[in-house]
Amino acid sequence: MNKFKAIVSETYMNQVKSKSFIALLLMPLIFIIIGAGAGYISYSNASSSAEQDQVAIVGDSSIKKSLVKLDGDSIDSSVKTEKQAQNKIKSDDIYGYVKMSKNNNKIKAQYIGNDYLDSDVKHDLMQTLSLKQNELNISNGGLTKDQIQKLSNKPLFESHIEKQKSENSENNDNGIKMASLQTLIFVLYFFLIMYSSVTASTIAKDKGSKIIEVIFSSTTATKYFLGKIVGIILTLITQLIAYLIMIFAGYKFLSTASFSKDIVNESSDTIHQMIGNFININLAFIVLGLIVGIILSAAAGALVARKEDASKSAQPVVMITLLLFLLSIMFQNNSNSIIPQILSYFPLSSCFFMPIRMINNQANIFEGIISLIILIAFIIGLTYFISKVYKGLMLQNSNEGWFKNLIKGVKYR
Amino acid sequence: MICILHISKLDKYFDNLHALSNVNFDAQNGRILGLIGQNGAGKSTTFHSILNFIKYSGEITWNGKHIDEKAFDEIGYLPEERSLMEKATVQQQIIYFAKLKNRKANWTKPRIKGWMKKFDVKGELNSKLKSLSKGNQQKIQLICTLIHEPKLIILDEPFSGLDPVNADLLKQSILEAKDNGATIIFSSHNMNNVEEICDDLVMLRNGEVVLNGSVQDVRNQFGKNELYVTTPMSKDELQQLPGVLSVKIRDNNKYMLDLSNPDAGVELFKLISKGKYIEEFSQQPPSLDEIFREKVGETNE
Numbered sequence: 185m186n187k188f189k190a191i192v193s194e195t196y197m198n199q200v201k202s203k204s205f206i207a208l209l210l211m212p213l214i215f216i217i218i219g220a221g222a223g224y225i226s227y228s229n230a231s232s233s234a235e236q237d238q239v240a241i242v243g244d245s246s247i248k249k250s251l252v253k254l255d256g257d258s259i260d261s262s263v264k265t266e267k268q269a270q271n272k273i274k275s276d277d278i279y280g281y282v283k284m285s286k287n288n289n290k291i292k293a294q295y296i297g298n299d300y301l302d303s304d305v306k307h308d309l310m311q312t313l314s315l316k317q318n319e320l321n322i323s324n325g326g327l328t329k330d331q332i333q334k335l336s337n338k339p340l341f342e343s344h345i346e347k348q349k350s351e352n353s354e355n356n357d358n359g360i361k362m363a364s365l366q367t368l369i370f371v372l373y374f375f376l377i378m379y380s381s382v383t384a385s386t387i388a389k390d391k392g393s394k395i396i397e398v399i400f401s402s403t404t405a406t407k408y409f410l411g412k413i414v415g416i417i418l419t420l421i422t423q424l425i426a427y428l429i430m431i432f433a434g435y436k437f438l439s440t441a442s443f444s445k446d447i448v449n450e451s452s453d454t455i456h457q458m459i460g461n462f463i464n465i466n467l468a469f470i471v472l473g474l475i476v477g478i479i480l481s482a483a484a485g486a487l488v489a490r491k492e493d494a495s496k497s498a499q500p501v502v503m504i505t506l507l508l509f510l511l512s513i514m515f516q517n518n519s520n521s522i523i524p525q526i527l528s529y530f531p532l533s534s535c536f537f538m539p540i541r542m543i544n545n546q547a548n549i550f551e552g553i554i555s556l557i558i559l560i561a562f563i564i565g566l567t568y569f570i571s572k573v574y575k576g577l578m579l580q581n582s583n584e585g586w587f588k589n590l591i592k593g594v595k596y597r
Numbered sequence: 598m599i600c601i602l603h604i605s606k607l608d609k610y611f612d613n614l615h616a617l618s619n620v621n622f623d624a625q626n627g628r629i630l631g632l633i634g635q636n637g638a639g640k641s642t643t644f645h646s647i648l649n650f651i652k653y654s655g656e657i658t659w660n661g662k663h664i665d666e667k668a669f670d671e672i673g674y675l676p677e678e679r680s681l682m683e684k685a686t687v688q689q690q691i692i693y694f695a696k697l698k699n700r701k702a703n704w705t706k707p708r709i710k711g712w713m714k715k716f717d718v719k720g721e722l723n724s725k726l727k728s729l730s731k732g733n734q735q736k737i738q739l740i741c742t743l744i745h746e747p748k749l750i751i752l753d754e755p756f757s758g759l760d761p762v763n764a765d766l767l768k769q770s771i772l773e774a775k776d777n778g779a780t781i782i783f784s785s786h787n788m789n790n791v792e793e794i795c796d797d798l799v800m801l802r803n804g805e806v807v808l809n810g811s812v813q814d815v816r817n818q819f820g821k822n823e824l825y826v827t828t829p830m831s832k833d834e835l836q837q838l839p840g841v842l843s844v845k846i847r848d849n850n851k852y853m854l855d856l857s858n859p860d861a862g863v864e865l866f867k868l869i870s871k872g873k874y875i876e877e878f879s880q881q882p883p884s885l886d887e888i889f890r891e892k893v894g895e896t897n898e
Contacts, residue, residue, distance in 0.1 A: 186699055398742075401648045
């Protein structure tokens, strides 16, 4: 057990202290900081330019009140006189003002400014003025109560919308599904590629440098193999936990920061639904998929003959991952055809395709569990097989390509 | 307590190559065994068999038991190709390898400096291994092999790449380990080193044991056919003497005579000394180097 722990801790410490790991760990943090910084800057710019986007209304406080009710952000309600308005234009606090006046029972609005009046403000202004003019006309017309009532009649508009809510919901669900699928495929691809390379090169270096002979004169190949895998898995878990903490802290920060809280709150349902798509059986597929990738890479790393080839050692696993990535992109919108159905039960590819089918509601939980059981059985079988032939894989020194090396390693006696 | 590495009827094939054929020998504690032979004679294959790196037929036991993971804790192995974890520091590397021999860090740590001093390592505990010279890296690897106080030490070509000063330091350490009761086996191409520190030797040729015994016994098997003399006589005069096959000049008045049989020495002493004081008259068996060349020559023929 002590030897196993020594291999695990050496592998883990070696990885987490490496510059590349620290850089990867900091990457999301840097993205969050850059994103937040950019958001804050654009918010600040928007805030400082907000006052310049306002107009003032002078001459009729009731019209100003009505307009503030309709579009308060566009009206500077602090301006009361034309003089004040002219000063504010000079200091670029507002871009114009509307001067209200009444002549011969006719309401007149005169706009003075450095720029054209915003169309929305103009629309609201005209609507308010029409209403006021109408009220003025009625009061000046000397109409009877009955006539006034008749003139007050308005057309009725009834709306019976029955499907809109479900359509919206479906569109929204599709968007969330698509985002979940893309995230899933990207996360699996990214981590598989990264950890395949890390695992294979770590082991290839031990093999190529002949340190492995010293290690195998101290412990069994099985212990070494399992120790390396556990060490790498712990590194992966460390990275995932660090990412989750950063994402959670980033989410909390952005949901309270003034420049981003509106956007985050608007998207919170989507974010929660996306998280819901992962914190279930799909998470098990992702984790187990990464473990299969690490195990296969540990075998791939044992197939190189020289230390110099360590960087190329992960190639077989990288190729498989790339193929699955392309297939999953290809079939993400057609995941119920026969190929994705088969691939959703085949170990390793099932890590991509079963979650895709489940997110698309094309596979139920029982199908997911069956696929998961197949995957777990495959991992156990693969680990057992590789641990049995690992000494041969690590000690054979042929340099005839990975496939021939694999055959030689398995036959090594 | 006698600790014995026992190898019996060891046989190993690599496809059609018969790498080891009926190899038998014992190595005892408190003794140093030299495993000699040409490249490809089967020295490393023998070591790999002892360490269970390969499957073999025959029997290998350490203190009467098959060598398993528990026995690994008592073994120190220095492979032919030296290598260390370049990014690790001296201390990290030594502690890691010692942990693999079930020695805890707090047992190993206080001993590292003493070993570094003994091997005159130019570097600090926290020095990165890649910053050390090749020679110093080799010393660190030797420390990794020896620090856990193994009872069976297997060194594959330990002297290769060491300068004479460092080779002497290594010899000193091997002799110390011997005095502490360890069983030591090492392979070497340098017969002087074997002759200097080995008690026993096994010579392999094409996977077969051709010589096995104590160094002195092996040399004596070849008879004391070499005569070292210092005399004012000329080479031609010596060549004419009875029982002399050939004469080699070693230095002024110093010769090495090859005798047809060891008994010729008695008559030659009378003829060369002529009843007077003679500075040097030493009849010896051939050196290991000569025996090695002779045995290799038999193969080549």
